[in-house]
Amino acid sequence: MMHRLAILSDLAEQYRAVIEKENLPDLTIESTPGPDTDILLGNPHLMKNILASLPALSWVQSTSAGVELLMDSSLRRDYVLTNARDVFGRLMSEYIFGYLLAHERQIFQRFADQQAKRWNDENTGVLYGKTIGLLGVGSIGAEVAKTAKFFNMTVRGYTQKSEMSADVDHYFHGNDLLKFANGLDYLVSILPNTKETRKIVNADVLNALPTHALFISVGRGSAVDESALLNALTQNKIAGAVLDVFEKEPLPQDHPFWTTPNLLMTFHTSAPSLPEDIAKLFIENYKLFNQGKPLKFQVDFEKGY
Amino acid sequence: MMHRLAILSDLAEQYRAVIEKENLPDLTIESTPGPDTDILLGNPHLMKNILASLPALSWVQSTSAGVELLMDSSLRRDYVLTNARDVFGRLMSEYIFGYLLAHERQIFQRFADQQAKRWNDENTGVLYGKTIGLLGVGSIGAEVAKTAKFFNMTVRGYTQKSEMSADVDHYFHGNDLLKFANGLDYLVSILPNTKETRKIVNADVLNALPTHALFISVGRGSAVDESALLNALTQNKIAGAVLDVFEKEPLPQDHPFWTTPNLLMTFHTSAPSLPEDIAKLFIENYKLFNQGKPLKFQVDFEKGY
Numbered sequence: 366m367m368h369r370l371a372i373l374s375d376l377a378e379q380y381r382a383v384i385e386k387e388n389l390p391d392l393t394i395e396s397t398p399g400p401d402t403d404i405l406l407g408n409p410h411l412m413k414n415i416l417a418s419l420p421a422l423s424w425v426q427s428t429s430a431g432v433e434l435l436m437d438s439s440l441r442r443d444y445v446l447t448n449a450r451d452v453f454g455r456l457m458s459e460y461i462f463g464y465l466l467a468h469e470r471q472i473f474q475r476f477a478d479q480q481a482k483r484w485n486d487e488n489t490g491v492l493y494g495k496t497i498g499l500l501g502v503g504s505i506g507a508e509v510a511k512t513a514k515f516f517n518m519t520v521r522g523y524t525q526k527s528e529m530s531a532d533v534d535h536y537f538h539g540n541d542l543l544k545f546a547n548g549l550d551y552l553v554s555i556l557p558n559t560k561e562t563r564k565i566v567n568a569d570v571l572n573a574l575p576t577h578a579l580f581i582s583v584g585r586g587s588a589v590d591e592s593a594l595l596n597a598l599t600q601n602k603i604a605g606a607v608l609d610v611f612e613k614e615p616l617p618q619d620h621p622f623w624t625t626p627n628l629l630m631t632f633h634t635s636a637p638s639l640p641e642d643i644a645k646l647f648i649e650n651y652k653l654f655n656q657g658k659p660l661k662f663q664v665d666f667e668k669g670y
Numbered sequence: 671m672m673h674r675l676a677i678l679s680d681l682a683e684q685y686r687a688v689i690e691k692e693n694l695p696d697l698t699i700e701s702t703p704g705p706d707t708d709i710l711l712g713n714p715h716l717m718k719n720i721l722a723s724l725p726a727l728s729w730v731q732s733t734s735a736g737v738e739l740l741m742d743s744s745l746r747r748d749y750v751l752t753n754a755r756d757v758f759g760r761l762m763s764e765y766i767f768g769y770l771l772a773h774e775r776q777i778f779q780r781f782a783d784q785q786a787k788r789w790n791d792e793n794t795g796v797l798y799g800k801t802i803g804l805l806g807v808g809s810i811g812a813e814v815a816k817t818a819k820f821f822n823m824t825v826r827g828y829t830q831k832s833e834m835s836a837d838v839d840h841y842f843h844g845n846d847l848l849k850f851a852n853g854l855d856y857l858v859s860i861l862p863n864t865k866e867t868r869k870i871v872n873a874d875v876l877n878a879l880p881t882h883a884l885f886i887s888v889g890r891g892s893a894v895d896e897s898a899l900l901n902a903l904t905q906n907k908i909a910g911a912v913l914d915v916f917e918k919e920p921l922p923q924d925h926p927f928w929t930t931p932n933l934l935m936t937f938h939t940s941a942p943s944l945p946e947d948i949a950k951l952f953i954e955n956y957k958l959f960n961q962g963k964p965l966k967f968q969v970d971f972e973k974g975y
Binding site: 464473482615 | 771774777783784793921
C-alpha cells in the first residue's frame with residue numbers, strides 16, 4: 366500500500382529534504398494534505414484544524430513534545446498520535462544546566478565586575494554536591510537526571526507513579542510534594558499540561574523551598590501559579606527563577622514578569638526542534654508503521670502525554 | 671616516626687579541621703613551620719619563601735594545580751612535590767560548560783530581549799554536535815573531554831606526546847597545532863605555565879579558527895599572546911573569548927581587556943579550591959607517605975607539571 370504524507374510545519378522544506386534522501390518504501394510526500402493523506406508530520410498548532418477533513422488519516426507525528434492542543438475533546442482520536450521525545454531531553458538539559466551554571470558561577474555578576482574594572486576573585490558556587498528536584502520524570506526528566514548525576518548532584522524526582530529513571534536518587538509521589546520540595550537547591554518543572562499538573566507549583570511548594578533555591582520552568586506554563594511565583598520572587602522567598610514557558614504565550618506586554626527581580630526569561634525556546642533530529646524520529650517510526658508494528662512515543666489520549 | 675605538618679593557606683583552619691577529624695597516625699599539625707616540619711600543605715605563593723628554612727622538609731602538597739612558583743631554579747628541589755589535580759577537573763568543567771552554554775544559548779542576549787520586553791523566539795545554538803579543541807589534556811583536560819562527550823560533542827586534543835584520555839576523538843602533536851585549530855567551534859586552553867606553552871595561542875592559531883569560534887582560557891595566562899587575542903577580537907576574527915587567567919594578575923586597571931568587545935572575564939576563579947576536596951587528597955597522600963609508598967600527583971621539576 367502506498368502511504369501519503371503531508372508535512373505541516375514552518376520547517377516543512379527541511380523535513381522534506383531529510384526524509385526524501387532516505388528513499389522510504391511506499392511513501393509519497395504531498396505538498397498539501399488531501400483526501401488520501403494517511404500520515405501527518407507537523408506542529409500541533411498547524412495540524413489541529415485540519416484533522417477533521419482527512420478521512421484516511423491513520424498516524425500523526427508531532428514535531429513537538431507538547432501535544433495538548435490535540436487533546437481537546439472536540440477533536441477526533443481515531444488515529445495513532447506520536448510525539449517527539451528523546452530529541453528534546455538533551456537540548457533541554459543544555460538549557461537547564463546552562464542556566465544552573467550561570468546562576469552558580471554568577472556569570473551576570475562577574476560581567477558587572479568586569480564593567481566596573483573590579484578584580485573580584487571571591488569563589489563562586491558550584492553544582493557539585495547540590496540537590497536538584499525534578500517535577501516530572503519522563504524522557505526529558507530522565508535526561509536531566511542523567512546530566513545532574515554527571516555533575517555529581519543528588520536527584521529527587523516527583524512523579525505520579527513511574528520510577529523509570531535510575532538516575533533519580535529519591536522518588537516522591539502524591540501527597541509528598543512538599544517533602545520533595547523541602548531542602549532543594551534547584552526545582553525544575555518539566556511537567557506537561559494536564560488537569561493534574563495545573564498550578565502544581567503553588568505558594569505552598571515555593572514556601573517549602575529554601576531561600577537560596579532557584580526555580581526553572583521548561584515544561585508548560587500552566588504548571589505554575591504565576592502570582593504565587595511573583596510573590597515568592599518579590600519577597601525573596603526564593604533566590605531566582607528561570608522561565609521558558611508561561612500561562613499565556615507570547616507573554617503579554619503588561620505582565621509583571623518582564624520586570625520581576627531575579628527572574629530570567631526565555632521565549633519557549635529551551636529545546637529547539639532540530640529538523641534533522643525530528644526527521645530521524647519520523648523515519649524510524651515510518652519504518653515501524655509501514656511494517657504494521659507499534660510506533661515509538663505513542664501518546665495516550667486519556668493521560669494527555 | 672612522628673611527622674610534623676604545617677599548613678600555609680588562607681583556608682588553613684578549614685584544612686586543619688578536616689584533617690584533624692581523620693585522626694591520621696603519627697601526625698602532628700603545627701601552627702607555624704619550624705625546624706622539625708617535614709610536610710607542608712598550602713598555596714605555592716605562601717610556601718615559596720619558607721622552603722629554604724625547613725631543614726627536615728620531605729614532602730610538599732600544593733593546594734593548587736599550578737606550581738610554577740616552586741619551579742624557580744633558585745629554589746630547592748630535594749623534596750617530593752605533589753599538586754592538586756583531580757579535584758579541579760570537575761569544577762573547571764563546570765566553568766567551561768557554563769560559559770559555552772551561555773554563549774550558545776545567548777543568555778546575555780535573551781536578558782537584553784527581556785529588558786526590551788521583546789518576545790524573541792528565534793532558536794539559539796546548541797552544544798550538541800559541536801567540535802571542541804583542548805590545548806593540554808592532563809587530568810583537567812580529560813575531565814573536560816569527558817564532559818564534552820557527555821554533551822555529544824567531537825573532541826580534539828593537542829598534547830606534547832600523551833594520549834591518555836579515551837574521550838579525545840583526535841589527538842594532535844608538535845607541528846600540527848594549526849591543523850588542530852582549523853574548524854574548531856571552541857578552543858580551550860588548559861595549559862600550565864612552562865617554556866613550551868609560552869604564547870602558544872598566537873596570531874597564527876587565532877587565524878586558523880573559524881570566525882564563529884569561542885576561545886576559553888583557564889590554564890595559565892602565559893599561554894596566550896594577549897595582543898594577538900586583542901586583535902582577533904577587535905577585528906572579529908573570532909566570535910568571542912572567555913578569560914579566567916592573564917599574563918599579569920590582577921589584571922592592570924589600564925589593560926584593554928576590561929573593555930574589549932566580545933570578551934568576558936573572570937578573575938582566576940574557574941576552579942575554586944574546595945578545602946574539603948583538597949584535604950581529602952592530602953589525607954589520601956599522607957597515608958601513602960606514612961607507609962613509604964609513592965605519592966599521587968607528583969610534579970616533575972624538569973617538566974614543570
